[in-house]
Amino acid sequence: MNDQPTPDPTMTRIGEAVRLGRSGQKVQARTALTALWDEIGADGDAFHRCTLAHYLADLQDTVDAELRWDERALAAVSDLTDDRAQRYLASLQVQAFLPSLHLNLADCHRRLGNAAQARTHLADVRQHLAHLPDDAYGEAIRAAVRDFAADDPTDSRP
Incomplete structure:
Protein backbone atom coordinates (compact mmCIF):
# COMPACT_ATOMS: atom_id res chain seq x y z
CA MET A 1 0.00 0.00 0.00
CA ALA A 90 -4.59 5.65 1.89
CA SER A 91 -4.13 4.60 5.53
CA LEU A 92 -6.45 7.21 7.06
CA GLN A 93 -9.57 6.09 8.91
CA VAL A 94 -11.99 8.79 10.04
CA GLN A 95 -12.84 6.90 13.25
CA ALA A 96 -9.16 7.21 14.24
CA PHE A 97 -9.51 11.02 14.25
CA LEU A 98 -12.15 10.95 17.00
CA PRO A 99 -9.97 10.16 20.04
CA SER A 100 -7.73 13.15 19.39
CA LEU A 101 -10.61 15.49 18.60
CA HIS A 102 -12.53 14.52 21.74
CA LEU A 103 -9.37 14.66 23.85
CA ASN A 104 -8.78 18.25 22.73
CA LEU A 105 -12.35 19.13 23.67
CA ALA A 106 -12.00 17.40 27.05
CA ASP A 107 -8.83 19.38 27.72
CA CYS A 108 -10.46 22.71 26.83
CA HIS A 109 -13.47 21.99 29.02
CA ARG A 110 -11.22 20.96 31.91
CA ARG A 111 -9.22 24.20 31.63
CA LEU A 112 -12.49 26.17 31.51
CA GLY A 113 -13.72 24.44 34.68
CA ASN A 114 -16.43 22.44 32.89
CA ALA A 115 -15.66 19.14 34.62
CA ALA A 116 -18.82 17.33 33.50
CA GLN A 117 -18.27 18.21 29.84
CA ALA A 118 -14.60 17.25 30.12
CA ARG A 119 -15.57 13.82 31.49
CA THR A 120 -18.17 13.38 28.73
CA HIS A 121 -15.56 14.00 26.05
CA LEU A 122 -13.09 11.75 27.85
CA ALA A 123 -15.70 8.99 27.76
CA ASP A 124 -16.05 9.64 24.01
CA VAL A 125 -12.27 9.33 23.66
CA ARG A 126 -12.29 5.96 25.40
CA GLN A 127 -15.17 4.78 23.23
CA HIS A 128 -13.02 5.34 20.13
CA LEU A 129 -9.58 4.22 21.34
CA ALA A 130 -9.93 0.88 19.56
CA HIS A 131 -9.91 2.75 16.24
CA LEU A 132 -6.42 4.14 16.83
CA PRO A 133 -3.61 2.59 14.85
CA ASP A 134 -0.99 0.52 16.62
CA ASP A 135 1.77 3.03 15.99
CA ALA A 136 3.47 6.04 17.57
CA TYR A 137 0.44 8.27 16.93
CA GLY A 138 -1.94 5.79 18.55
CA GLU A 139 0.33 5.36 21.55
CA ALA A 140 0.72 9.13 21.93
CA ILE A 141 -3.06 9.53 22.13
CA ARG A 142 -3.38 6.61 24.58
CA ALA A 143 -0.63 8.14 26.75
CA ALA A 144 -2.38 11.52 26.67
CA VAL A 145 -5.61 9.85 27.82
CA ARG A 146 -3.74 8.20 30.71
CA ASP A 147 -2.16 11.54 31.63
CA PHE A 148 -5.48 13.33 31.40
CA ALA A 149 -7.15 10.74 33.64
CA ALA A 150 -4.26 10.93 36.12
CA ASP A 151 -4.92 14.68 36.47
CA ASP A 152 -8.58 14.03 37.34
CA PRO A 153 -8.92 12.58 40.85
CA THR A 154 -12.58 11.70 40.18
CA ASP A 155 -11.64 9.44 37.26
CA SER A 156 -10.15 6.12 38.29
CA ARG A 157 -10.06 4.52 34.81
CA PRO A 158 -6.84 4.41 32.75
Whole structure:
Protein backbone atom coordinates (compact mmCIF):
# COMPACT_ATOMS: atom_id res chain seq x y z
CA MET A 1 0.00 0.00 0.00
CA ASN A 2 1.29 3.45 -0.89
CA ASP A 3 1.24 5.50 2.28
CA GLN A 4 2.43 8.74 0.75
CA PRO A 5 0.09 11.72 0.68
CA THR A 6 -1.50 12.58 -2.63
CA PRO A 7 -0.58 16.11 -3.70
CA ASP A 8 -3.22 18.50 -2.40
CA PRO A 9 -2.53 22.25 -2.62
CA THR A 10 -4.79 23.03 0.34
CA MET A 11 -3.10 20.44 2.55
CA THR A 12 0.26 21.84 1.46
CA ARG A 13 -0.79 25.30 2.59
CA ILE A 14 -2.11 23.93 5.89
CA GLY A 15 1.19 22.10 6.42
CA GLU A 16 3.19 25.24 5.69
CA ALA A 17 1.17 27.23 8.22
CA VAL A 18 1.50 24.48 10.84
CA ARG A 19 5.28 24.54 10.35
CA LEU A 20 5.23 28.32 10.84
CA GLY A 21 3.39 27.89 14.12
CA ARG A 22 5.74 25.18 15.32
CA SER A 23 8.71 27.40 14.54
CA GLY A 24 7.36 30.06 16.89
CA GLN A 25 5.57 32.22 14.32
CA LYS A 26 2.18 31.70 15.91
CA VAL A 27 0.52 34.92 14.69
CA GLN A 28 1.61 34.38 11.09
CA ALA A 29 0.44 30.76 11.21
CA ARG A 30 -2.92 31.74 12.68
CA THR A 31 -3.35 34.46 10.05
CA ALA A 32 -2.52 32.06 7.22
CA LEU A 33 -4.89 29.36 8.49
CA THR A 34 -7.70 31.83 9.15
CA ALA A 35 -7.39 33.18 5.60
CA LEU A 36 -7.45 29.63 4.27
CA TRP A 37 -10.54 28.86 6.39
CA ASP A 38 -12.25 31.86 4.79
CA GLU A 39 -11.36 30.49 1.34
CA ILE A 40 -12.57 26.97 2.11
CA GLY A 41 -15.74 28.17 3.76
CA ALA A 42 -17.78 26.64 6.55
CA ASP A 43 -19.30 24.18 4.07
CA GLY A 44 -16.13 23.41 2.12
CA ASP A 45 -14.25 20.13 1.87
CA ALA A 46 -14.72 18.33 5.21
CA PHE A 47 -11.18 16.91 5.23
CA HIS A 48 -9.70 20.38 4.80
CA ARG A 49 -12.04 21.90 7.38
CA CYS A 50 -11.32 19.20 9.96
CA THR A 51 -7.56 19.36 9.51
CA LEU A 52 -7.40 23.13 9.44
CA ALA A 53 -9.65 23.65 12.47
CA HIS A 54 -7.72 21.00 14.42
CA TYR A 55 -4.44 22.82 13.89
CA LEU A 56 -5.89 26.32 14.17
CA ALA A 57 -7.22 25.48 17.64
CA ASP A 58 -3.65 25.07 18.86
CA LEU A 59 -2.75 28.57 17.73
CA GLN A 60 -5.40 30.44 19.73
CA ASP A 61 -4.61 32.84 22.55
CA THR A 62 -7.59 31.90 24.71
CA VAL A 63 -9.12 28.60 25.73
CA ASP A 64 -12.54 29.83 24.60
CA ALA A 65 -11.22 30.45 21.08
CA GLU A 66 -9.39 27.12 21.11
CA LEU A 67 -12.62 25.38 22.11
CA ARG A 68 -14.53 26.97 19.23
CA TRP A 69 -11.97 25.69 16.70
CA ASP A 70 -11.90 22.24 18.31
CA GLU A 71 -15.71 22.16 18.02
CA ARG A 72 -15.42 23.08 14.34
CA ALA A 73 -12.96 20.23 13.79
CA LEU A 74 -15.35 17.75 15.42
CA ALA A 75 -18.29 19.09 13.41
CA ALA A 76 -16.31 18.74 10.18
CA VAL A 77 -15.36 15.14 10.93
CA SER A 78 -19.04 14.25 11.01
CA ASP A 79 -19.17 15.21 7.30
CA LEU A 80 -15.97 13.30 6.48
CA THR A 81 -15.82 9.85 4.92
CA ASP A 82 -12.98 7.34 4.83
CA ASP A 83 -13.08 7.56 1.04
CA ARG A 84 -12.40 11.30 1.14
CA ALA A 85 -9.64 11.01 3.74
CA GLN A 86 -8.03 8.13 1.84
CA ARG A 87 -7.90 10.15 -1.36
CA TYR A 88 -5.25 12.13 0.52
CA LEU A 89 -3.58 9.27 2.42
CA ALA A 90 -4.59 5.65 1.89
CA SER A 91 -4.13 4.60 5.53
CA LEU A 92 -6.45 7.21 7.06
CA GLN A 93 -9.57 6.09 8.91
CA VAL A 94 -11.99 8.79 10.04
CA GLN A 95 -12.84 6.90 13.25
CA ALA A 96 -9.16 7.21 14.24
CA PHE A 97 -9.51 11.02 14.25
CA LEU A 98 -12.15 10.95 17.00
CA PRO A 99 -9.97 10.16 20.04
CA SER A 100 -7.73 13.15 19.39
CA LEU A 101 -10.61 15.49 18.60
CA HIS A 102 -12.53 14.52 21.74
CA LEU A 103 -9.37 14.66 23.85
CA ASN A 104 -8.78 18.25 22.73
CA LEU A 105 -12.35 19.13 23.67
CA ALA A 106 -12.00 17.40 27.05
CA ASP A 107 -8.83 19.38 27.72
CA CYS A 108 -10.46 22.71 26.83
CA HIS A 109 -13.47 21.99 29.02
CA ARG A 110 -11.22 20.96 31.91
CA ARG A 111 -9.22 24.20 31.63
CA LEU A 112 -12.49 26.17 31.51
CA GLY A 113 -13.72 24.44 34.68
CA ASN A 114 -16.43 22.44 32.89
CA ALA A 115 -15.66 19.14 34.62
CA ALA A 116 -18.82 17.33 33.50
CA GLN A 117 -18.27 18.21 29.84
CA ALA A 118 -14.60 17.25 30.12
CA ARG A 119 -15.57 13.82 31.49
CA THR A 120 -18.17 13.38 28.73
CA HIS A 121 -15.56 14.00 26.05
CA LEU A 122 -13.09 11.75 27.85
CA ALA A 123 -15.70 8.99 27.76
CA ASP A 124 -16.05 9.64 24.01
CA VAL A 125 -12.27 9.33 23.66
CA ARG A 126 -12.29 5.96 25.40
CA GLN A 127 -15.17 4.78 23.23
CA HIS A 128 -13.02 5.34 20.13
CA LEU A 129 -9.58 4.22 21.34
CA ALA A 130 -9.93 0.88 19.56
CA HIS A 131 -9.91 2.75 16.24
CA LEU A 132 -6.42 4.14 16.83
CA PRO A 133 -3.61 2.59 14.85
CA ASP A 134 -0.99 0.52 16.62
CA ASP A 135 1.77 3.03 15.99
CA ALA A 136 3.47 6.04 17.57
CA TYR A 137 0.44 8.27 16.93
CA GLY A 138 -1.94 5.79 18.55
CA GLU A 139 0.33 5.36 21.55
CA ALA A 140 0.72 9.13 21.93
CA ILE A 141 -3.06 9.53 22.13
CA ARG A 142 -3.38 6.61 24.58
CA ALA A 143 -0.63 8.14 26.75
CA ALA A 144 -2.38 11.52 26.67
CA VAL A 145 -5.61 9.85 27.82
CA ARG A 146 -3.74 8.20 30.71
CA ASP A 147 -2.16 11.54 31.63
CA PHE A 148 -5.48 13.33 31.40
CA ALA A 149 -7.15 10.74 33.64
CA ALA A 150 -4.26 10.93 36.12
CA ASP A 151 -4.92 14.68 36.47
CA ASP A 152 -8.58 14.03 37.34
CA PRO A 153 -8.92 12.58 40.85
CA THR A 154 -12.58 11.70 40.18
CA ASP A 155 -11.64 9.44 37.26
CA SER A 156 -10.15 6.12 38.29
CA ARG A 157 -10.06 4.52 34.81
CA PRO A 158 -6.84 4.41 32.75
